[in-house]
Structures are given as C-alpha cells and as structure tokens.
Amino acid sequence: MCEFCNHSIHHTPIARRHVLKFAAAAAAGLVVAPQAEAAPPKAPPKAPPKPENVLSPDDALKRLMEGNARYVAGVSRRHDFTHERESLSTGQNPFAAVLSCADSRIAPEYCFDVARGDVFVCRVAGNFANDDIVASLEYAVAVLNTPLIMVLGHDACGAVDATIKSVKDNTTLPGHLPALVEALRPAVEAAKSEPGDMLANAIRRNVALNVGKLANAVPILKAAADDKKIRVVGGVYELKTGKVQLLA
Ligand SMILES: [Zn+2]
Numbered sequence: 001m002c003e004f005c006n007h008s009i010h011h012t013p014i015a016r017r018h019v020l021k022f023a024a025a026a027a028a029g030l031v032v033a034p035q036a037e038a039a040p041p042k043a044p045p046k047a048p049p050k051p052e053n054v055l056s057p058d059d060a061l062k063r064l065m066e067g068n069a070r071y072v073a074g075v076s077r078r079h080d081f082t083h084e085r086e087s088l089s090t091g092q093n094p095f096a097a098v099l100s101c102a103d104s105r106i107a108p109e110y111c112f113d114v115a116r117g118d119v120f121v122c123r124v125a126g127n128f129a130n131d132d133i134v135a136s137l138e139y140a141v142a143v144l145n146t147p148l149i150m151v152l153g154h155d156a157c158g159a160v161d162a163t164i165k166s167v168k169d170n171t172t173l174p175g176h177l178p179a180l181v182e183a184l185r186p187a188v189e190a191a192k193s194e195p196g197d198m199l200a201n202a203i204r205r206n207v208a209l210n211v212g213k214l215a216n217a218v219p220i221l222k223a224a225a226d227d228k229k230i231r232v233v234g235g236v237y238e239l240k241t242g243k244v245q246l247l248a
C-alpha cells in the first residue's frame with residue numbers, strides 16, 4: 001500500500017521509467033552523470049516508430065520538398081491516423097524540424113504534405129529562434145535524431161512588417177510586442193541597405209539570420225551540423241501558390 005496515494009500499487013515501474021528517461025537523455029549527451037557512479041547498463045536500441053523517417057539530411061530535404069510539390073499541385077495524400085496511432089504511442093522520430101511563423105495561413109504539416117510523427121514544428125510570429133526555440137530544436141536533434149531543420153518564413157509576414165514600421169517610425173508597440181520587434185530588428189536593419197522591396201528583403205534576411213543562428217548554436221546544433229548529422233536550411237512560403245522557395 002502506498003502511504004501517499006493510498007493505492008495498492010508498486011512504484012517500481014515509475015521509478016524504472018525515470019531511470020530509463022535519464023539513461024536516454026544521458027545517451028543523447030544531455031545529462032552529465034556523476035563521475036563516482038557506475039555507468040548504467042545500456043538498454044538495447046529501440047526501433048524507431050517510423051523507419052521510413054530515418055533519412056540523411058539531403059534525403060529529408062528532398063522528401064520535404066516533394067511533399068510541398070504535391071501540396072502545390074493539389075494532390076496531397078490522405079493521412080489516416082488510425083493506422084499510425086499504435087506505432088506513435090511509444091515514441092517519435094520526425095525526419096524534419098520546422099521553425100515557422102505562427103501565421104494561420106502557414107501550416108507546415110499541410111504545406112509539406114506530411115503525417116503525424118513526421119515533422120517537429122516550432123512556431124512563433126516572425127519565425128525567429130530564441131532560447132526556447134533553440135532548446136526545442138536541440139531536443140529534436142539530440143534525442144529524436146531529426147536530420148533536418150528548416151526555418152520557414154513567408155511573404156507578407158505581419159510580424160516583420162510591424163517591425164519595419166516600428167523601426168522606421170521609432171514607435172513602441174503595446175503589450176509584449178516590443179520583444180518580438182527586438183528579435184526581428186536585426187533582419188530589418190540588415191535589409192535597410194538592400195535595393196528592392198523592404199518587406200520581402202527583411203523576410204529573407206530574417207530566415208537567413210536564423211538559419212545561421214541555429215547552425216552555430218553551441219553546443220548541440222553546431223556540433224551536429226559540423227558532423228554533417230544535420231542540415232539547417234531556409235525557405236520562404238508563397239501565400240498565393242503554397243510553394244516553398246529554398247534560400248540559397
Ligand atoms: Zn508571419
């Protein structure tokens with residue numbers, strides 16, 4: 001009988017689950033075990049729930065873009081959750097991670113024609129990488145073995161447009177919006193000297209800056225990128241066509 005919850009249950013399985021979680025995190029290099037302790041016995045590697053998602057970074061990008069081509073052509077596949085449910089109840093191994101704008105018109109799962117368990121999506125207005133986003137992507141790479149990260153901007157982005165206006169007019173937006181402006185300001189400042197459309201330039205700059213930031217995020221993402229275990233790429237989604245243009 002448990003004195004805390006008053007149920008006749010054994011707590012051993014829960015304790016074991018915590019140990020296994022710790023072991024998994026330690027194996028992923030996220031936890032440093034105390035040196036005095038003996039190393040825990042290694043559990044046999046678990047088969048990924050979606051073996052077709054075990055891809056090289058280049059093949060992951062190819063699959064993502066093929067999905068986008070189907071989406072643009074209006075021939076997206078049917079993704080039936082019923083047959084995926086069982087394999088995904090025990091884990092996940094997404095083949096790509098996407099940092100997208102929160103804009104309701106951009107839906108990464110739709111625009112890449114992928115199913116549940118395929119894409120690890122982080123979304124924030126203006127698709128920029130703050131510490132929380134970097135940490136989430138570190139989890140995707142170090143624990144879930146995701147081989148590809150795409151920063152996905154889009155044309156006519158309201159967050160970038162608001163930042164341009166705030167910077168130009170030297171005005172302070174209400175509420176928590178100034179935090180967003182500060183995150184997007186470097187892209188807007190960089191785009192100031194470029195010829196052509198300011199908004200389009202700032203959107204591309206913002207994607208490129210955040211690709212660079214993620215690829216150089218020490219210690220986890222930079223090491224994985226340097227070892228060619230991951231690629232970090234940028235794309236811009238066209239609202240009219242649904243097409244994702246990769247940035248060079
Ligand atoms: Zn946006």
